[in-house]
Amino acid sequence: MTSHRPRLGLVGAGRVGRALGLVLRNAGYPIGSVVCRKASSARDAVAFIGGGTARTISRLRAIDGDVVIVASPDDAIEDVARRIALLPERFEGRTILHVSGSQSSMALADVKRRGASTGSCHPLQSFPTAELGATRIAGSTFAIEGDRAAVAVATRLARDAGGRPMRLRAGDKPLYHAAAVMASGHVAALLDASLEALQAVGLREEEAREAIMPLVEGTVANIRRTGTRVALTGPFARGDEATIELNRAALMAVNEALARLYEELGVRSRVMARR
Numbered sequence: 001m002t003s004h005r006p007r008l009g010l011v012g013a014g015r016v017g018r019a020l021g022l023v024l025r026n027a028g029y030p031i032g033s034v035v036c037r038k039a040s041s042a043r044d045a046v047a048f049i050g051g052g053t054a055r056t057i058s059r060l061r062a063i064d065g066d067v068v069i070v071a072s073p074d075d076a077i078e079d080v081a082r083r084i085a086l087l088p089e090r091f092e093g094r095t096i097l098h099v100s101g102s103q104s105s106m107a108l109a110d111v112k113r114r115g116a117s118t119g120s121c122h123p124l125q126s127f128p129t130a131e132l133g134a135t136r137i138a139g140s141t142f143a144i145e146g147d148r149a150a151v152a153v154a155t156r157l158a159r160d161a162g163g164r165p166m167r168l169r170a171g172d173k174p175l176y177h178a179a180a181v182m183a184s185g186h187v188a189a190l191l192d193a194s195l196e197a198l199q200a201v202g203l204r205e206e207e208a209r210e211a212i213m214p215l216v217e218g219t220v221a222n223i224r225r226t227g228t229r230v231a232l233t234g235p236f237a238r239g240d241e242a243t244i245e246l247n248r249a250a251l252m253a254v255n256e257a258l259a260r261l262y263e264e265l266g267v268r269s270r271v272m273a274r275r
């Protein structure tokens with residue numbers, strides 16, 4: 001069953017590495033080396049994935065994998081590539097991918113020089129934990145760039161994980177990643193501000209979260225069906241300046257940062273309403 005799937009090595013097996021390892025093992029990929037900084041972390045990752053051999057980066061002598069996924073933090077990718085490139089083994093015919101959203105395959109230049117195919121394959125999903133991330137990989141978009149062979153491997157890997165491959169140009173990765181940050185981290189930050197305002201009204205944090213979630217989920221569902229412009233409701237869509245001023249003054253009384261955030265997003269809302 002599994003023989004036609006390439007063998008997968010992982011360097012960095014935290015939230016994303018573990019989640020991808022588990023999903024791809026379930027899709028029939030045999031797991032080779034699972035490399036972390038700490039031995040305990042590598043062992044936990046092997047247990048989570050249900051396969052592979054635990055290794056530490058400082059004692060790495062060889063790496064078992066036709067396809068190696070580098071899932072270390074972004075700022076460690078170049079260092080990892082440098083270390084892998086020093087291993088006394090053949091790289092021709094093998095593929096090294098990293099999973100960063102902001103960096104391109106250029107970060108793997110050292111190992112490319114050794115003959116490996118290189119690319120990046122970024123799951124456009126949030127992984128607060130490996131467990132939660134693993135449940136959300138299916139249906140997620142995977143942004144892929146790199147050399148031709150690496151793009152082919154990454155595309156297949158994304159499909160086998162249940163995801164939707166999407167090609168990107170290397171130079172577009174920072175802009176693509178900025179868009180991803182706005183759709184995930186910034187949404188969390190915005191809702192945090194909304195919760196702060198509700199707590200100032202007197203709600204406890206859990207009560208406030210419970211109160212806004214149906215509204216948030218309704219808005220997201222509307223955006224999915226109609227797009228952002230039709231989904232824009234409220235005083236900015238209506239051009240109700242008196243209400244906007246009441247809102248702004250009330251937020252200012254809590255703190256200036258909340259009022260500024262409301263105004264900044266209001267600029268965008270006005271543009272959307274005019275369209």
Ligand SMILES: NC(=O)c1ccc[n+]([C@@H]2O[C@H](COP(=O)([O-])OP(=O)(O)OC[C@H]3O[C@@H](n4cnc5c(N)ncnc54)[C@H](OP(=O)(O)O)[C@@H]3O)[C@@H](O)[C@H]2O)c1
Nearest residue numbers: 012013014015016036037038041071072074076100126127
């Ligand atoms: N989290 C997300 O939502 C998300 C989403 C999409 C893409 N990504 C990307 O996925 C990658 C990993 O992020 P993550 O959130 O999974 O990070 P993480 O949970 O912090 O895991 C990082 C892993 O890398 C290992 N590591 C750290 N430094 C290393 C080094 N110098 N050499 C080898 N291994 C090293 C860690 O080992 P120890 O446990 O032993 O320290 C750990 O296993 C990043 O490129 C990130 O941009 C993240």
